[in-house]
Each structure stands twice: as C-alpha cells, then as structure tokens.
Amino acid sequence: MTRSEHILDLQAVTKEYPLKDGNLVALRDIDLKVDRGQVVSVLGPSGCGKTTLLEVVAGLLPVTRGQVLLQGEPMTSPSPKVGIVFQQDSTLPWRSVLSNIAFGMEMTGVPRAQANRRAQDMLDLVGLSEFGHVHPHQLSGGMRQRVAVARVLALEPELIVMDEPFGALDEQTRLHLGLELLDLVTRVGTTILLVTHSIQEAALLSDRVVVLSARPGEIQESFDVPLSKPRTLATLASADYARITHTLWTCLMSLEGVRVSDDVASASG
Numbered sequence: 001m002t003r004s005e006h007i008l009d010l011q012a013v014t015k016e017y018p019l020k021d022g023n024l025v026a027l028r029d030i031d032l033k034v035d036r037g038q039v040v041s042v043l044g045p046s047g048c049g050k051t052t053l054l055e056v057v058a059g060l061l062p063v064t065r066g067q068v069l070l071q072g073e074p075m076t077s078p079s080p081k082v083g084i085v086f087q088q089d090s091t092l093p094w095r096s097v098l099s100n101i102a103f104g105m106e107m108t109g110v111p112r113a114q115a116n117r118r119a120q121d122m123l124d125l126v127g128l129s130e131f132g133h134v135h136p137h138q139l140s141g142g143m144r145q146r147v148a149v150a151r152v153l154a155l156e157p158e159l160i161v162m163d164e165p166f167g168a169l170d171e172q173t174r175l176h177l178g179l180e181l182l183d184l185v186t187r188v189g190t191t192i193l194l195v196t197h198s199i200q201e202a203a204l205l206s207d208r209v210v211v212l213s214a215r216p217g218e219i220q221e222s223f224d225v226p227l228s229k230p231r232t233l234a235t236l237a238s239a240d241y242a243r244i245t246h247t248l249w250t251c252l253m254s255l256e257g258v259r260v261s262d263d264v265a266s267a268s269g
C-alpha cells in the first residue's frame with residue numbers, strides 16, 4: 001500500500017492532559033492507519049480516550065508525543081480537509097436549514113449564490129429537498145443530524161470525524177440513519193472515523209473496528225468487518241453480523257473483566 005492510500009496515519013500518538021498533581025495520560029502510543037474511502041469505528045470503555053482521539057485527528061488538540069498525518073502532512077490545527085459531526089445538534093436555530101448548510105461555505109469565502117446552490121444539492125443528497133426554508137426546530141432530531149452531515153459534506157472534506165453522531169436517537173433510527181450515511185459516503189467516497197458506544201452501529205457501518213483499552217487508551221484490537229456491501233437492515237439478521245458483534249462484545253467485556261459465555265454473547269448480538 002502506498003502512502004497516499006493512507007489518508008490518515010497516526011504514529012505513536014500519546015496525549016496527556018496536565019492536571020494540578022501530574023499528567024493524565026488519555027491516549028498512549030496509538031498507531032492507526034485509515035485508507036481512503038474506509039469507515040473505521042472506535043469502540044472502548046467509557047473514558048478510554050475516544051473523544052480525545054477524534055479531537056486530536058481533527059487538529060483541535062495538540063498531541064503530546066507522536067504525530068498525526070493527513071494525506072502525509074502533519075495535522076497540527078483544524079483543517080477544511082477534516083469535517084466534524086458531533087452528537088449534539090450543531091445547527092444554528094435562527095437560520096433556515098438551507099442557510100445553515102450554506103453558512104460553512106460562506107465562511108470559507110464561497111459567494112452566497114453559489115453556496116446556496118450547493119446547499120440545495122446537499123439537501124437533495126441527504127433526502128431533505130423540501131426542507132430548505134424551514135428552521136431547525138421544525139425538524140426531528142434525525143433530520144437535524146442529516147442537516148449537520150450535509151453541512152460538512154458541502155465543504156468536501158477528505159475525512160469526516162463523527163462523535164456519536166446519532167447517539168441521541170433511539171436505536172432503530174440510529175441504525176437507519178447510519179445506513180443512509182453509509183450509502184451517502186460510499187457514493188461521494190469520503191473517509192469516516194466514527195466514535196460510538198454501539199457495537200451494533202460499529203459492526204453494521206464499518207470496514208474496520210478499533211477497540212481501545214481502558215485509560216490510558218491503547219489499541220487493544222483491530223477487527224476487519226467481513227460483511228458484504230451494500231449493508232442494509234437485512235444485514236442485521238445475517239450470521240456474519242451475529243459473529244462480528246459477538247467478537248466485539250467479547251473483546252469489550254474482557255476489558256471490563258467480564259467473561260462472556262457464547263449463549264449470552266449471541267443473545268446480545
């Protein structure tokens with residue numbers, strides 16, 4: 001594999017937070033390569049450093065040691081090449097949906113008329129063609145997250161990092177929107193790094209799932225997800241899906257010191 005195919009390359013990344021009485025090591029020696037067009041999920045126990053990892057990748061936090069390369073270049077500050085979708089609704093309530101999407105483009109100097117045209121294209125892409133002129137509070141939580149995704153896609157990032165983007169939604173809506181997102185990013189060829197607490201979501205959407213250990217977060221295991229594409233809700237009923245969720249569940253439970261019997265793990269999948 002050539003260097004350019006690794007859109008993201010974390011090399012021995014360690015992140016420490018300074019505290020009054022010493023440093024808190026949030027991440028230790030993280031080596032992670034993500035190929036162009038891949039969806040990679042990060043799972044791990046609460047507090048293991050998942051959000052820290054995303055913030056480091058997005059250039060929002062400096063690393064303590066090691067480096068983050070995006071397309072071979074060190075990432076040391078936020079870049080338009082990396083889009084971010086957070087769990088919390090980040091739409092601006094006083095702007096219409098269309099102008100929420102256009103806003104990011106206007107900030108980067110795109111003329112308003114052009115930004116509005118592209119915003120409409122993005123709305124069409126996320127299935128909200130008719131909703132450009134309403135305000136965010138008139139949409140459901142899932143629709144608002146689609147607006148957030150459209151706003152990020154409009155900027156044509158190389159990589160999108162997502163922190164529990166559908167975490168505030170019920171499990172069914174979450175998986176449904178996740179599949180829509182997967183279809184979308186497959187079409188536009190974007191690379192995704194996704195933090196989630198949901199084994200189901202990670203298995204359903206990812207090419208690879210990385211499991212972090214309890215703090216300090218180190219890479220415990222990395223699993224390729226051998227599910228055929230396109231993924232659909234029917235994937236949830238497949239034997240391969242049951243196997244990969246079982247594997248992920250067992251790995252996570254072992255981090256919590258729990259031994260999972262096959263029966264319990266199968267039932268959980």
Ligand SMILES: Nc1ncnc2c1ncn2[C@@H]1O[C@H](COP(=O)(O)OP(=O)(O)OP(=O)(O)O)[C@@H](O)[C@H]1O
Binds near residue numbers: 044045046050
């Ligand atoms: N700004 C900060 N200053 C000091 N410590 C921090 C800071 N931000 C995070 N931490 C600590 O770093 C560790 C990792 O936090 P982080 O939010 O990255 O974990 P997480 O895996 O995303 O957690 P969760 O799954 O609960 O959302 C935690 O122990 C947290 O308390």
